[in-house]
Amino acid sequence: MTASASDKAFTGSIPQTYDRLMVPMIFAPYARDLAARAKAHQPRDLLEIAAGTGAVTTVLASELPDTHITATDLNEPMLAQAKTHLTGKTNISWQQADALSLPFGDASFDIVACQFGAMFFPDRIKGYSEARRVLRPGGRFLFNVWDKIEENDFANVMQQTMHQVFPSNPPQFMARTPHGYHDPARIRDDLTAAGFRDIGIEMVAHRSPAASPQDSAIAYCQGTPMRGEIEALGEPSLEAATQRVAEALAHRFGNGPIEGKIQALVISAVA
Template sequence: MKANTKWQVSGDAAERYEENLVPVIFIPWAQELLKRAELVAGDAVLDAACGTGIVARMASDRVGPDAKVVGADINAGMLAVARSKSEEEGKLIDWVEADVGNLPFDDASFDAVFCQQGLQFFPDKLIALKEFRRVLKPGGRCVICVARSLEHNPLMNGQIEILTRYIGEDAANAIRAVCGLSDSGMIHDLFTGAGFPEIDIESVTLTLRHPDGKAFVAGNMLSTPAANAISKLLEEKRQELFREFLNTFGSYYDGHALAFPHASHVVHARA
């Protein structure tokens, strides 16, 4: 199965992703997922489509140093950053380059499988969820989040408008894909089709914050698949893009800080 490349970063964008997006976006959502999983010491954990591995790294603190914690992703650059960060933090985590449609793990290997903002990008979502269920132990938990539609997410909505004008439709489509699985009924059907007997889906909105709106929009744009194209713009044009992107936040920007809603469906299912 070919991997979905609609939202993949290259070059040093993985480092910028970790620096700019993880603290503002992915740590708060990781906290939401982890509190639902109710991990205990010794639980075996898989962070699927892990990116730079923030869920795995935070889960490691909960399950202890002797527990099996694995992060899997198709992007070698993301895994390199994940490996470096976990080594800095003194955490023993296995980082595996793998496709979610064909996970290289035995049946019933994990107590919990997490996937943060990844399901919407998988080319065969049902196969991926079947793989999640296969590697879960009986009664194991699958906890994921998937972005709701664009009208609930000013961050993505604003990026689409600006990228379409400055870079092109392909760049905008990479951001549209973030909100490409926003129907909770469709998500429920996928989990049912994958054989999960217990499925709970909750719509959750977090308020994400950054103390410096100008710094955030520049860092955000240069941490996405459009980073290379944006970097090639003349400096004046690039700064204009950043200013216009910041303006799309409207009242969520107070002239210095940003505080904006970010909405997802959070799924907690048992195998």
């Protein structure tokens, strides 16, 4: 599956909903994992691509106070939300940037980190080549991508529900893009084509907590570009579709606080 232009539309109220609900539910444990892997290499200069609302940036700023962190994202509204968490941090520079055309010189960084962003690259080999270009020789590219949607409980229930609510044309954002790039062989081939070596790919599972089925449904339906796809279909309304997902989650996981499996691939490659 190929990402579409609408998949990058993290605008309007999406950044705030994403930050409030999505980050603690699915991104926080992988942010801690990626930051720990970066910390082990004690970088002087670190570039973060697709920083989003700052899930990884926040942990990196705390864990690596002597590292200069350059945090970038294609979407300025996401960076604006990220900055609200990190006011006063002097070791972070913020910059809007396209991962396929990084505005930095060759060999500028010891580590390039990217949390769940590679799936959105229109040309992954070009994006990886840019990461390699800005890395110093022997520098490391650390990133993660989601495993197939069937291995991620809340996302899978949401997607199945979309097929029921919109049987003729279900919104496919989550399956198409966040969960659409999970083949280790393809990832390894793309990195090799971009010139990386010593490629390691590890499957990492965590538990995904949500305060309620409603919170999880809102996160997926209204805190991602799924929102635009649902709204474009007209009927049922966004609220009605969200409620159907909440009901499906409650049926599967119960009411009150719920928990499900999440699974991702964590990749390390050397320039």
